[in-house]
Amino acid sequence: MQKQLTIRLQPAKANDQLAVKEAIAATQGIKPDAITGFQLLKKSIDARGRQVMINLTLNAFIHEPFHPAAPEKFEFKDVTHAPKSVIIIGAGPAGLFAALKLIESGIKPILLERGKDVKSRRRDLAALNKEGIIHPDSNYCFGEGGAGTYSDGKLYTRSNKRGNINRILALFCHFGAPENILSDAHPHIGTNKLPQIITAMREQIIACGGQVHFEHKLTDIITENNKIKKLITANGNSFSADAYLLATGHSARDIFELLHNNNILIEAKPFALGVRAEHPQALIDSIQYHCNSRSEHLPPASYSLVEQVNDKGVFSFCMCPGGIIAPASTNKDELVVNGWSPSKRNNPYANSGMVVQVTHEDAAAALKHLKLPADHPLLFMYFQQMVERKAYTAGGGQFKAPAQRLVDFCEKKVTGSLPANSYIPGLNSTDLYDVLPGFIAHTLRDGFRKFGKKMKGYYSNEAVIVATESRTSSPVRIPRDAEKGHHPQLSNLYPCGEGAGYAGGIVSAAMDGERVADWVRTNLIIS
Ligand SMILES: Cc1cc2nc3c(=O)[nH]c(=O)nc-3n(C[C@H](O)[C@H](O)[C@H](O)COP(=O)(O)OP(=O)(O)OC[C@H]3O[C@@H](n4cnc5c(N)ncnc54)[C@H](O)[C@@H]3O)c2cc1C
Structure with a gap:
């Protein structure tokens, strides 16, 4: 039995x-x-x-022999000579899972990726962290595997209505992820393990006859009769196929500008912006596990905080226990921070984004010198860019980040000496009220005080806050038909993943990739 x-x-x-x-x-x-x-x-x-x-x-x-259920099996077809092909722009989770799903359907995927393969990408991350040199197409956001590759690899998502989470996790296991992600309530993979998994996915795509072109940045879209006719990449190559799946992520500002300049409809999408807070992991463990030191049988503790302050949502985002704060910028004079952790989560710090919702009115007011209407499609992108530039300057260059101790920030004192921390390029003590827009700074201050009451010990000067956490989700939505998935103006363009505004995180982006691949398959078979 x-x-x-x-x-x-x-x-x-x-x-x-x-x-x-x-x-x-x-x-x-x-x-x-x-x-x-x-x-x-x-x-x-x-x-x-x-x-x-x-x-x-x-x-x-x-009282019966033990026969554990076998891992889910997947059947990838040979698509070398498939009659239909689809170009996927962007090899993040949305693009990769779309490619695999198309192969299962007998359609050939051709991936165009602006960045390098996942291994070569590591050298560019080292140059960014150690020498303050950014490669505009190869960084924490761009390159094979997308933004989530050198991350914590958290695979938890609340968007269970958007697709089959278990299938995505089973696919990760098929390509080498540890099986405990299938049972952990909050599964994660870790920066050290994700690159091999991404490599195995690419090898599968190529073995089936799909194509993967690295260092192929999409720079132009040629349209005719409400359809894409061909795509041009920065190196002068052109590509055409039966359909085009755009999965370029939340940081591809040049893509948002390209669409906008070509009168291809995009919309402003509200997002959230703030800082990354870092506490000693031992402090978070002692708060969450009610102990002096964590049992060896428990993982480093995490937290999830949310409050309504001054009529605004303020919440923790992408918490990384045992993690590192990383420079997630994509341009040379802009500073963005995010977090990652290795599979063991064994660094002595716990970091998390602490962010505030930004409305159309907030962004328009902060950019009033630009005289933009509150519904301008690039409103939030310009707002993001403005804060990132201020943060870069305040950090003192070379991706050093402006920072303040948490209680000092709330009491408006400039920090004399910053605590030891995980941010490799280095921190610069700054009054963050000079960096963050006033409504963000004040809401964060009140939020931190409230969080300190919820989690006794959180409101501590042992914690440091670092600016700015600005790439929480896409500042733009690329509209698509709710039934057929294509763009309202271009019947063979399929916006997909986080950059198009339909996902937030690795698993939801992967699920969206599969969903769009299903739409493409249905539409290509019918047409
Ligand atoms: C440091 C960091 C840590 C994170 N940690 C987690 C986590 O633990 N868990 C989680 O769920 N999420 C995490 N995220 C968020 C997660 O990575 C994203 O939600 C997810 O990757 C979105 O997937 P996507 O495929 O839609 O887009 P992306 O992953 O952004 O992929 C887009 C791809 O398109 C490529 N591209 C862009 N422009 C062009 C162009 N013009 N031509 C060709 N290619 C182009 C990019 O190089 C990139 O590879 C993290 C993000 C970062 C930056």
């Missing part, structure tokens, strides 16, 4: 196979040796009480 059940154990016991068997047996009133094995379906941490507990949902095999 097989039985699905949930048990609740202390962390040390949850990691001990025998203790788990004993707990299962106790719930069934049988002896532990009647349990031939069990498969973990879901694992979550409950840290609400003083004693942290682990909830395990399991499929137990009782």
